[in-house]
Amino acid sequence: MTRANEAWESLMKAYSVLMKQFNAEDIWGDLTMREYDVLYQLSKCDGPLRMSELNRHVLLSQPALSRMVDRLADRGYVDRCPDPGDRRGVRLTLTPAGRATQRQIGSPHARSVTRALSVLTPEELEQLAAITGKLSQSEE
Amino acid sequence: MTRANEAWESLMKAYSVLMKQFNAEDIWGDLTMREYDVLYQLSKCDGPLRMSELNRHVLLSQPALSRMVDRLADRGYVDRCPDPGDRRGVRLTLTPAGRATQRQIGSPHARSVTRALSVLTPEELEQLAAITGKLSQSEE
DNA sequence: TAGTGACTTATGCGTTTGCATCTACTCTAA
DNA sequence: TTAGAGTAGATGCAAACGCATAAGTCACTA
Numbered sequence: 001m002t003r004a005n006e007a008w009e010s011l012m013k014a015y016s017v018l019m020k021q022f023n024a025e026d027i028w029g030d031l032t033m034r035e036y037d038v039l040y041q042l043s044k045c046d047g048p049l050r051m052s053e054l055n056r057h058v059l060l061s062q063p064a065l066s067r068m069v070d071r072l073a074d075r076g077y078v079d080r081c082p083d084p085g086d087r088r089g090v091r092l093t094l095t096p097a098g099r100a101t102q103r104q105i106g107s108p109h110a111r112s113v114t115r116a117l118s119v120l121t122p123e124e125l126e127q128l129a130a131i132t133g134k135l136s137q138s139e140e
Numbered sequence: 141m142t143r144a145n146e147a148w149e150s151l152m153k154a155y156s157v158l159m160k161q162f163n164a165e166d167i168w169g170d171l172t173m174r175e176y177d178v179l180y181q182l183s184k185c186d187g188p189l190r191m192s193e194l195n196r197h198v199l200l201s202q203p204a205l206s207r208m209v210d211r212l213a214d215r216g217y218v219d220r221c222p223d224p225g226d227r228r229g230v231r232l233t234l235t236p237a238g239r240a241t242q243r244q245i246g247s248p249h250a251r252s253v254t255r256a257l258s259v260l261t262p263e264e265l266e267q268l269a270a271i272t273g274k275l276s277q278s279e280e
Numbered sequence: 281t282a283g284t285g286a287c288t289t290a291t292g293c294g295t296t297t298g299c300a301t302c303t304a305c306t307c308t309a310a
Numbered sequence: 311t312t313a314g315a316g317t318a319g320a321t322g323c324a325a326a327c328g329c330a331t332a333a334g335t336c337a338c339t340a
Contacts, residue, residue, distance in 0.1 A: 004257035005250050007269040008158075014272035015155045016199040018148075032298095032326095051289065059156040061328050066290060068326085088288040088335045110145050117144035119278040124271050129147040131260060131268045132154035138259040172296095172328090191319060201298050206320060208296085228305045228318040 011132075018116055027108045030075075031101070034060065036109070038068060039077060039094060039102040048091035050083070077101060151272075158256055167248045170215075171241070174200065176249070178208060179217060179234065179242040188231035190223070217241060 023033055031039070041057045042049060055065050069092060072078040077098030083089035094102065117125065163173055171179070181197045182189055195205050209232060212218040217238030223229035234242065257265065 002250075002254055003262060003265040003269070004254045004260075007260075007265045007272070008253045008257060010269045010272040010276070011151070011155065013197075014275040015151065016197070017276040019199060034326095052287085057153075057156070059159060062288090063290075063329080064327050070290090071326095083288095086288080086336075090289070110142070113148045114142055114144040116278070117148060117275065119274055120144075120147075120271060122143060124267075124274070125143040125147045127264075127267050128271045129143070129150045131264050131271075132147070132150040134259055134264070135154040135257065136150070136157040138256070174296095192317085202319075203299080203321080204297050206318095210320090211296095223318095226306075226318080230319070 021116060022109065022112055025108075025112055027105055027112070029101070029105060031105065034058075035068065035072060036102070036105055038065075038072060039098055040106060042078065042092060042094045043099060043102045043106070048081075048093045051090050051092065054092060072098070161256060162249065162252055165248075165252055167245055167252070169241070169245060171245065174198075175208065175212060176242070176245055178205075178212060179238055180246060182218065182232060182234045183239060183242045183246070188221075188233045191230050191232065194232060212238070 019033070028036060037058060038054070041054055051066065051069065052062075054069075055062055058065060060068065069078055069080060073080050076095055079093045079095050079098075080090050081093075083091045120128065159173070168176060177198055178194070181194055191206065191209065192202075194209075195202055198205060200208065209218055209220060213220050216235055219233045219235050219238075220230050221233075223231045260268065
């Protein structure tokens with residue numbers, strides 16, 4: 001077992017442990033964590049996002065994302081309008097309700113994240129962000 | 141946005157990017173990555189594993205894991221026998237076929253992992269393992 | 281400008297998931 | 311020894327998922 005494999009396994013375990021921990025918290029209202037993630041990704045970009053672009057940031061197959069956006073649109077959280085420049089595409093934006101919901105859930109969730117990572121020193125946080133950043137940049 | 145939140149977001153992104161990358165590789169045969177993970181977790185422990193113990197290492201709900209083990213047992217990869225010490229419980233072991241399949245997939249997968257993490261220095265690998273280890277230990 | 285291949289999103293369909301609940305067993309203590 | 315609380319895993323069911331593919335659009339070329 002190489003160092004790389006140990007590191008990856010450790011990363012996966014941390015992801016799994018923390019995900020379960022966050023999921024168990026009673027802050028998600030009528031959203032699943034995956035749905036929240038979609039709203040969060042949309043909230044980060046001010047401009048409208050293409051479906052394919054959003055799909056790059058979310059761990060979901062393209063059809064699954066398509067349908068999830070469908071449901072979020074039905075529920076009034078997301079606005080999907082045709083892209084005038086490319087009629088194949090769609091432009092996604094948060095509705096005011098979607099933005100409000102994202103903020104309402106995001107706030108306590110951000111506190112949970114801070115609490116969960118509070119076992120790390122500021123230097124370790126810095127290192128973690130730098131190293132994982134390097135990993136995701138390496139291949140996109 | 142605190143350092144902690146940035147670090148967590150960066151970790152999630154790395155997880156998502158690498159997972160997609162690994163999933164896209166043509167090495168999984170008739171298994172999904174989740175199924176492979178179950179076989180892998182079983183392969184790590186020599187002794188038989190309880191369902192609940194296995195569930196702690198896998199990002200799946202208890203019923204989903206129960207049924208996945210069901211299917212893996214049907215397919216001859218996993219042996220589930222009643223725990224003599226606790227008749228509620230089950231003892232899970234890899235069958236020879238399960239172990240062989242795990243190794244067959246694990247080998248190229250381990251190489252992929254090594255390749256994907258090769259952008260990191262040995263020191264960074266060390267730090268990543270240490271930091272993520274700290275994260276998952278903090279709450280179990 | 282008609283044809284071909286690439287790209288973007290949607291849909292059909294069988295499988296898998298999570299939630300709630302159930303059954304069966306264990307443990308504690310009266 | 312037995313009632314009641316707790317734990318382990320299984321099952322019913324609706325919702326969500328991934329794979330394969332369809333439908334519509336773009337871009338390039340003959």
